[in-house]
Amino acid sequence: MKATIKGRYGADKSSASATLALNAGDVKLRASMSDATVANGPSLNGLALSLEKPGSLIVDYDVPRRDVRFQFMNTIKVSDKPLNLTYIHWRGDNRTILDGTLVVDSANKVSANYVLGSGNCKLKYTYVHGGVRTFEQCYDFSKNSWDFAVSQRVYADDVFKASYQTSNKLLGLEWCRDSKSTGTFKISASLNLAEEVKMPKIIAESMWNFEM
Structure with a gap:
């Protein structure tokens, strides 16, 4: 059994959440x-239950909304290259996402994400240089715009990342x-260059894991 506690701190809002996971043979429960579950006395707000078979299936149940999210994963070979496929469906919103990632080699991969019926499609290319520096470029067909990101691993535990979204x-x-x-x-800062008054938004997140 494993417990995880996560805190998120921002200038305008702070929140906390907790997760309890249990291995039951081939599946995880x-x-x-969230903090909304206990803020005003015990309630169902923010409560979710999940069943996962790693690499194959995830079923999430949102208790207060009585909504179910299904996620199916599979891997096939394309010219001896692994293609990871993911199908995600929200029953309440009737929303479906298809996601695929083709691993060309240890340094290169191409992924695509498509929301059915919306025309929202993204295509991303990722390149890892020397195992420590990652370059990402993503094209959003619905916005006709590019997103760029570069990250650098320092020592074994730290990663620094910079990103830029051209659409906003x-x-x-x-x-x-x-x-x-x-x-x-994780400490993140974002700055909207389109705003007249440019004020960075800073958010800090921390997470602790406990084996039980």
Whole structure:
């Protein structure tokens, strides 16, 4: 059994969530809740239940909304290259997403994401240089715009990332650390260059895992 506690801190709003996961043979059972579940006394707000078969199936149930999300995963070979396919469907919103990633080699992969019936399609190319530096470029067909990102791994635990979205002129900077000894945290800052008053938005997130 594994418990995870996550906190998110921002200038305008802070939140917290907790997840309890249990291995049951080939599947994992999870229960998660947010601070809304206990803020005004015990309630169903923010409560979700999940069943996962790693690499194959995830079923999420949103308790207060009584909504179900299905996710199916599979991998096939295309010219001896692995193609990872994902099908996601929200029953309540009647929304379906198709996602595919072709792993060309250890340094190159191409992925596509399409929302059925919306015309929203994204195509992304990822290149990893030397195993420590990652370049990403994504084209959004619905917005006719590009997104760019570059990240650099420092030592073993730290990753620095810079991104830019051309559609809304949003510049982002991020520092993430994933350490077994000190836990996981992320500090991100975003700046909208299109705004007259340019004020960065800073968010800090931290996560702790506990084996039970």
